[in-house]
Amino acid sequence: MNVVMRIALAAVRRRRLQSTILAVVVLCSTVAIVVALGLLEASSGPFDRTFAEQRGPHVVVTFDRAEVPDARLAETASKPGVEAAAGPYGQSVLTVADTRQSLPSGPLTVVGRPGPGGPVDQVDLWAGRWAAKPGEIVVNRPVEPLFSDMVGAAVQTREGLNFTIVGLASSVTRTAEAWVTPAQMQAMKPTTAQMLYRFTKAETENDVRAATANVTADLPPAGVLNQQPYLTVKQDVSRAATSYLPFLAGFGLLGLLVAVLIVANVISGAVVAGQRHIGVLKSLGFTPNQVMAVYLAMVLLPGFAGCLVGTGLGALISQPLLDRVFAGIGASIGLGVSWWVYLAALLGVPAVVVLAALIPASRAHRLSAAETIRSGSAPRAGRGQAIQRVLSGTRLPRSMSLGLGMPFARPGRSALTLAAIVLGVAAVTLATGLFQTMTAYGDTAQRVGHVHSVVYVGRPDQVRPKLDDAAIEALLRSQPGVRYVTADAWIDVQLPGHTSRSKAQFLRGDASTRGDVVVSGRYFSGPNEVAAPSAFLKRFGLRVGDRLTIALGAARTQATIVGEVMDASNDLIMVSWPTLTAIDPGARATQYEVQLTPGTDVDTFNAAVKAADPGLYPQAKSQVDQNSVAIIGAASLFTLLLGTVATLGVFNTVVLNTRERRRDLAMLKSIGMTPRQVTLMMITSMAALGAIGGLVGIPIGMASHRVIVQAMLDAVGLNAPAILLDVWQAAALGALVVAGVAIAMLGAFLPARSAATLTIAEALRTE
Secondary structure, eight states: OHHHHHHHHHHHHHTHHHHHHHHHHHHHHHHHHHHHHHHHHHTTHHHHHHHHHTTOOSEEEEEETTTSOHHHHHHGGGSTTEEEEEEEEEEEEEEEOSSSSSSOSEEEEEEEOSOSOSSSOOOEEEEEOOOOSTTEEEEEOOSOGGGGGGTTOEEEBTTSOEEEEEEEEEOTTOOOSEEEOHHHHHHTOOSEEEEEEEESOOSSHHHHHHHHHHHTTTSOGGGEEEEEEHHHHHHHHHHHHHHHHHHHHHHHHHHHHHHHHHHHHHHHHHHHHTHHHHHHHHHTTOOHHHHHHHHHHHHHHHHHHHHHHHHHHHHHHHHHHHHHHTTTTTGGGTOOOOHHHHHHHHHHHHHHHHHHHHHHHHHHHHOOHHHHHHSOSSOOTTTTHHHHHHHHTSSSOHHHHHHHHGGGTSHHHHHHHHHHHHHHHHHHHHHHHHHHHHHHHHHHHTTTTTOOEEEEEOOTTSOOOSSOHHHHHHHHHHSTTEEEEEEEEEEEEBOTTOSSOEEEEEEEESGGGSOOOEEEEOOOOSTTEEEEEHHHHHHHTOOTTOEEEEEETTEEEEEEEEEEEOOOOSSEEEEEHHHHHHHOTTOOOSEEEEEEOTTOOHHHHHHHHHHHOTTEEEEEOOOOOHHHHHHHHHHHHHHHHHHHHHHHHHHHHHHHHHHHTHHHHHHHHHTTOOHHHHHHHHHHHHHHHHHHHHHHHHHHHHHHHHHHHHHHHHHHTOOOOHHHHOOOOHHHHHHHHHHHHHHHHHHHHHHHHHHHTOOHHHHHTTO
8 A cells, every 4th residue: 555655646746737736626616515514504503402402492472361361371381292381471562762772772572581491491691690670681682792791781661661681691592582570570561471382293394383283272363472483583593594505505516516527537637648657557566456546546635635725715714604694693503613514525525536536547447557558648540530531621720620620539538628618607607697696686785776875863872963854854855966855764663472573664755766676566655554575574474465563662553565575684674654653653764865866976965964964964875785795706706716627627638638649749840830820729629618618508507597596585585586587698698608718718728838839859759
């Protein structure tokens, strides 16, 4: 084995170029695979671990205490299929006052609970202590150091209750936003109660639904206000990661396929070029298995080196990406890439490399010593001659006709090179489609062209405006160049029965000009009408036409969902202004969105508004969506890597062809072929493959784009409008065909120039 390794190391040193190409190819593939596996694992693994540690409830059911007494709720804990239960816990919704304090203003779902432990939902009390007397409250916050200073802060509510935050806790299933003592909750006279259930069978959504139906079967239907399955929370936690996963997995798979093709090409070329070397090894006593082991080790050594570096780079890239997509919740679920991801990359990728090399390396196993010493490394006589005769009869320059016929001399090698180009073009096509899709999504999300300036109203800790709501809107409309003004009130509201708060954007004025894309139904136009994002509807199991109860403090109103809009927010609804007037007549706008006429300078408008009222804070509307930028940047990076890999594959092929045809090149030069003609011949041999690769790779990339974008949209709960899928134009597709030729010509240029500078004496010296 030591002899085999020494021979393999010597072969790696002799073939530094091919070894470097192989290492770079494997490195690029490994980076994409590590990042994709890290996201895949993080999308479910940390949540599942924390859920098991906290004995999280499979479902949180909210009941109306007027319909179902607490005693009957306690009896449900002994129902068949219930593994454990906790409760009933009194539940109330308080409204945090609009003052400068640690908690944002708006509704706060509070539950009365004696402690963080129990048979279900063992809450992680990570700072301070549990509430022990009236006036104390524990707030649900992720495990983040920046929240630590909340302990000791005061909380005031519009109901006249004052609290001191004595602890910070984290519930992975978000069973409440805050907790108080049962005595405090009893004094608040709650109208609802919650029960937390763990079931013996709860692997799927149907399991949880069936078990919940069994638990509540004997209770009045009107008493069951809401059900919150743990799978819904899990999906919400991981949806950002799963939106990145499809395109990362797609690029990782493409990279691995390209690596397999180039490995097979490198080894087959090494076997062909080294036939005499194989014969010498066998004549010296090397067994066929040892000879094959030499060639496998030739790819395993640089392949493992590339895999090792790629795993390290993947680890560096994946952690910041995980922190981004799990912003605000990562620490709560123990976020991080597990060791098995790195182990899978370190073992799996080299294994794929060896398997890719196994078939071409087995040829070295079969060749006899006499045959390998007797034969040369040039292509067998007769290969491609028929094609060459046909091409010689055309009007093409002789250097071009010779170049077009060269791929037929080594059809297997040419096929592998063509496949690498096809995958490279597919990657470029996929990236182009993703760029167009994410640009369209970003423009829609930021409402580019529809909103140019957002004028914020001063908060309590800032200078307050001297004008009232109506006067501010009139001021804005009177400014030169203003076309439309929409008044917004962003208010946290409660959807009765749900423990988490939702954000309502109440709109007045020219709301229909904001640029919201309606996927189904219509935009709201009158009182008690709501437009909701696709993600919100999927999260709560709603659809266009359903009724929705909106609560703000003690006031409630019902509205009809009349339209579904394209937006990734799963906690936001857009509501007509008269609906807000019904539950809070004194509410005023918190910001104003302004559309300007073409040619109007945004900075000039903002300065005029600020001068008119110092309590207004105008800002130019951002034209950039950060999620779109992140995905476009990652896609561009992986496209560059895969394009480079495909170019290196072409480079390797031309190098092998040049070395095999040294004698032929010398003969051509001796009869008058110039260096420029040699370069043209070698580049033409690959340009033809590039054109074919472009034509074949484009439809593969287009199909991959549609599948990956649809998977990304499904992950974030978006329905796909045509503007996100139908992004292709004839000019762009024509440019992508040129991309295949460009990849081939770039890869062929340097070795072609090297072949052109080869002297006749040098080429014939070893013959």
